[in-house]
Amino acid sequence: MKVLITGGAGTVGTAITDHLADRPAYSFTSLDLDDHSDSNVESVVADVAEYDAIRPHLNKKDAVVHLANTPLQTGHSRDRTIEWTEAHGKNIRIHANVMRAAVDAGVESVIWASSNHAVGMYEVANAPDIYFPDSDLIVDHTVQPRPDSVYGAEKLYGEGLGRLAAESHRVRFYALRICTVCDREYDHPFGHAEAGVDRGDWERDSDEYAMQVARIRGMWHSRRDHAHLVECCLEDDSVEFDVFYGVSDNDRRWFDIDHAREVLGYDPQDNGETWEAPPT
Structure with a gap:
């Protein structure tokens, strides 16, 4: 199977190729x-962003995994500002270009890197309670x-193009x-907290560190589980359009994976709760 990954050199793209490229x-x-x-x-x-540069x-x-995205300085995932910016406009063009090119080339399937931020207000409205095991919210x-x-709205735009x-x-x-x-x-589920320490954002014994760990224990999608979910999509021939959540089998996750299990055979191996400390 011949697969094009846009934005393939980044964090999410290399998670896929690290686990699948040698197959x-x-x-x-x-x-x-x-x-x-x-x-x-x-x-x-x-x-x-240049249609003629990517179309050939x-x-x-056989498939496109579309990950490419321009970082936003305004309107990013932690910013509620509603504003048209050059970067926002470029992302709209990028997503339209890829879908147009896929259709024009007769590509059979598109795997779209949407985001939990397409439904992120469920988290905003229920945080921080959902970061702990006794939460009963399921999205x-x-x-x-x-x-x-x-x-998040850009991700929904991409979902609309896909539909x-x-x-x-x-x-x-x-x-x-x-x-x-x-x-x-x-x-690992301590990854964001450890990255913050390495950047100098907080100390390991801080409340900020502990809250990052609590959140990512529910949000973590291990690199191998992410690659596995993408492979499930690549091997599927039953879906017309559908939405799935990219998350590992974390005890405290609030995003559903039963749908991916039932439709795609997704079988994640990792659980953020099994880690008691970051690797040494």
Whole structure:
């Protein structure tokens, strides 16, 4: 199977290729502004904001995993500001370009890196209680969208394009509302807290550190579980359009994975609760 990953050189893209690129069933091409670090992955340097620059690279591809996104300074996941910015406009163009190119090239399936922030106001409204084991909130694929930011709204825009492509152009579309995938060195439920220590944001014995750990114990999507979920989508031929949550089998998660289990055969191996401390 020939698979193009936009933004493939980043944290989420390398989580996929770290676990799948050496398998003979797949041939991965990373399309990014930077070269991919894995020699098993074909690397194309191109800007997804330019349709003509990316369109030829979708020819003869069976699937596209669309991860590429321009970082937002205003309207990012922790900012409730509603404002049109150049970066916001670029993301709208990027997502439309990729969907248009996939349709024009006859790609069979698109796996879209949506985000938990497409429904992030459920967390905002219920935090910090949901970060602890006695919370009973479950957010599944049937809930009403509740973006917590312009970033979250962009993800819903991508889901809308996917629905249009699925129903009008027979593209199978998988919206993965991804939770927390970390870089290799932080791939554990203490990862965000440890990264904050390394940046000098807080100390290990601080309340901020403890709250980060409590939250990520529920939000963690290990790199291998993320790659497995993507593989489940690549191997599926039953979905027209559907929404799934990208999260490991964490005891205190508030996002549903039963739907992914039932439809895709998702079988995550990791649970944030099994970690008592960061690796040494």
